[in-house]
Amino acid sequence: MRRWLTALVAAALLWANAGLAQTPPPEARLARQAIEQILTAWNTPELGHWLAADFAGRDQLLAALTFDVPATARLRILAIGPVQVLEQQRGAGTLTSLVSVRVRAQAEWEQPGQGLQRREGTAEYILRITREVPR
Amino acid sequence: MSQRRLGQALLPLSAVLLALPVDAAWQLNGSSTLRVDTYQVDGNERYSPYAEEGTFFSHELDLSVTGSSRPGEVWRFDFSGALTDSPYRSRFTGLVPEVLRMSYDNTTAALPFRVDIGDQNVHFSDLTLNRTLKAGRLTLRPNSGVAGRNYWVSAVVGSNGQEWRDLDFAANLYRGFSLGMQDRTLGSYSFYLVEHSEKAEGRQPRLDQWTASMTAQRSFDVAGQDLNLRSELAYFHGESAATRHLPADQRRRSGIGYFTELSGRSQTRPLDYRLRYERYGRDFRPSGGSALADSESMLAEGGVRVKQHVSLRGRLQRSRTQLSSHDPLTTDSAALDLSAPLLPGDPQRLTGRLSLNVQQRESESGAVDQQARTVDGSIVFNHNSSHQTRLSGSVATVDDLNQSGLERRTRRFSAGHSARLKLGGLDLTLAPGVSLTEVDAGEDEFSAGPTLVVTATSANERLALELGQTELDADDPGQDVETRRVALSYEVRRGKHSFGVDIDRSVRDPAIGEETEAWRVGMYWRYDLGKDLGSTG
Numbered sequence: 001m002r003r004w005l006t007a008l009v010a011a012a013l014l015w016a017n018a019g020l021a022q023t024p025p026p027e028a029r030l031a032r033q034a035i036e037q038i039l040t041a042w043n044t045p046e047l048g049h050w051l052a053a054d055f056a057g058r059d060q061l062l063a064a065l066t067f068d069v070p071a072t073a074r075l076r077i078l079a080i081g082p083v084q085v086l087e088q089q090r091g092a093g094t095l096t097s098l099v100s101v102r103v104r105a106q107a108e109w110e111q112p113g114q115g116l117q118r119r120e121g122t123a124e125y126i127l128r129i130t131r132e133v134p135r
Numbered sequence: 136m137s138q139r140r141l142g143q144a145l146l147p148l149s150a151v152l153l154a155l156p157v158d159a160a161w162q163l164n165g166s167s168t169l170r171v172d173t174y175q176v177d178g179n180e181r182y183s184p185y186a187e188e189g190t191f192f193s194h195e196l197d198l199s200v201t202g203s204s205r206p207g208e209v210w211r212f213d214f215s216g217a218l219t220d221s222p223y224r225s226r227f228t229g230l231v232p233e234v235l236r237m238s239y240d241n242t243t244a245a246l247p248f249r250v251d252i253g254d255q256n257v258h259f260s261d262l263t264l265n266r267t268l269k270a271g272r273l274t275l276r277p278n279s280g281v282a283g284r285n286y287w288v289s290a291v292v293g294s295n296g297q298e299w300r301d302l303d304f305a306a307n308l309y310r311g312f313s314l315g316m317q318d319r320t321l322g323s324y325s326f327y328l329v330e331h332s333e334k335a336e337g338r339q340p341r342l343d344q345w346t347a348s349m350t351a352q353r354s355f356d357v358a359g360q361d362l363n364l365r366s367e368l369a370y371f372h373g374e375s376a377a378t379r380h381l382p383a384d385q386r387r388r389s390g391i392g393y394f395t396e397l398s399g400r401s402q403t404r405p406l407d408y409r410l411r412y413e414r415y416g417r418d419f420r421p422s423g424g425s426a427l428a429d430s431e432s433m434l435a436e437g438g439v440r441v442k443q444h445v446s447l448r449g450r451l452q453r454s455r456t457q458l459s460s461h462d463p464l465t466t467d468s469a470a471l472d473l474s475a476p477l478l479p480g481d482p483q484r485l486t487g488r489l490s491l492n493v494q495q496r497e498s499e500s501g502a503v504d505q506q507a508r509t510v511d512g513s514i515v516f517n518h519n520s521s522h523q524t525r526l527s528g529s530v531a532t533v534d535d536l537n538q539s540g541l542e543r544r545t546r547r548f549s550a551g552h553s554a555r556l557k558l559g560g561l562d563l564t565l566a567p568g569v570s571l572t573e574v575d576a577g578e579d580e581f582s583a584g585p586t587l588v589v590t591a592t593s594a595n596e597r598l599a600l601e602l603g604q605t606e607l608d609a610d611d612p613g614q615d616v617e618t619r620r621v622a623l624s625y626e627v628r629r630g631k632h633s634f635g636v637d638i639d640r641s642v643r644d645p646a647i648g649e650e651t652e653a654w655r656v657g658m659y660w661r662y663d664l665g666k667d668l669g670s671t672g
Contacts, residue, residue: 028166028197044547045490045492045509045511045531048470048490048492053409053436056261056265056425057425059432059452059454059466059468063466063468063494063496066494066509066533067494067496067505067507067533071531071543071572071574071576072574072580072582072607076184078223079221079223079224081215081224081225081233082195082215082216082233082234083197083215084197084213084215084234084254085199086256098256100256100267102233104223104224108184110580110607110616112580112609112611112614113614115182115645116182116183116643126256
């Protein structure tokens, strides 16, 4: 506990001295926000709009959700792990990044007669993020 | 590997990172995050969303150093890890390295090459190897001497599904070799050879297999169409998860798999399309690829944009699985997506989207005969730049055609309004809504509830509040459940520092006196180490 208090005091001191420094690259923040939206869309008709047409397991995933997963099941994010930029490609005024995000999430649903059910797992998601950058 | 040995292993990396000249030629990206989370459950823990109670700490470090020591050479070092005691963050406690990687690229050597060591996404080809491995990889790119033509040779040795903390490199090992050519006019052609092994474990004997494949890809221009044709043909030999349990003389099998795909785009119209056929033999089971053994699939999809705002996309697919069994399974899918303005004179004001999806799953004997139909639509009314109303609904029916009374129909409807207001330097968004879900499946369920999302953002702050309540009415009133959820997150940024608070309260209330209330309260401080590529590149 003592080392954490020391760390928090150090954080407060750094905070007090922080100036308006250069904006950091937003890929990690965008990836975290995108993961929250994608996992909110899990098991809803919107999920298909997030999946790339060339994602190999696209149709198997959508068919499994349709036929095998309880209709009211939802995902809760337990922890977002490391976010890694795997590749970046510049286009005309754009920067496309392939970003890997490791997420620990839990499916939850109400099972009649058995109450709340939860199943957790860790998965790696590969996101393609395109944003405008100065030419 | 013990924690101490791990720390010793990381020291050289830290020394390298500290010794690097982090100046204009180098970029340091990443962040350091200190996080404290408290989980508390009152009531029946079995019905809590959180399996563990307590207060947990994490210090997460994401670090990436990229730079060049001389022209034509690029170094990159990546480290991600956490010092944590949170069971939600990792199954380990203490120092948990998650990503370690180093790469060196030299384009000016007599034989240009690249070396990657550590965690990396190894994408050889769809059918041989596409996995994130802890690996070492060497890629040579000999000069072709021909303009517009490149050659490459690559070799990789890596382990899959491992954590650095208990790394057993040989447990799940891939060894791969690739050779290829890319030519501006002739196309791309490559050869891959991947060997895979898994150690014996318990009653499971050792697994050995190899896959060889050839890929070809060529772009061409025919009748005003930009076309791209790509194919892969692969041969597999060895043991697989499906044969591992068999007697030794029956484990090794061979199989062939292939796919071919034609995609195109009109040069004069906003039209694109894709045709794909794939077939994989019963014993075609490479562990590193994405093929589904004993199956074939045919796909046709395309999209067209009319008058800039109207978009129509369609997709037809037939998949057949368990082909060599006595009862193959066929899944047919058809989907249509249409989005268009509903007021031709003002295309942005009122827009609509409609998706139709039909899936039929049927076995040859008729033992399996299921159908799913989904209609999903939304209407968005942009009153002005500040107000938007959105209505969306879907009806999904899953029907077992072999047995009456097993139809499951899910109807969803949601309505919401979003109002954006300016309060001083604050952008405030209020989004109240209502959501209804009815599941009609013998034992019916109906859930309904209001939702409210409030976000307030300024140049350096963001506050988000989400409220949701659901009443679940089951056929048996004894199984009715009310759930309530409040989630609040606040983040303030100052320069490279961010401070945030997350609060999540979930209540599950099946009956008086049986309430389960679960809390998560988290705080974090993140220090961003990054520089924007856009402004420096």
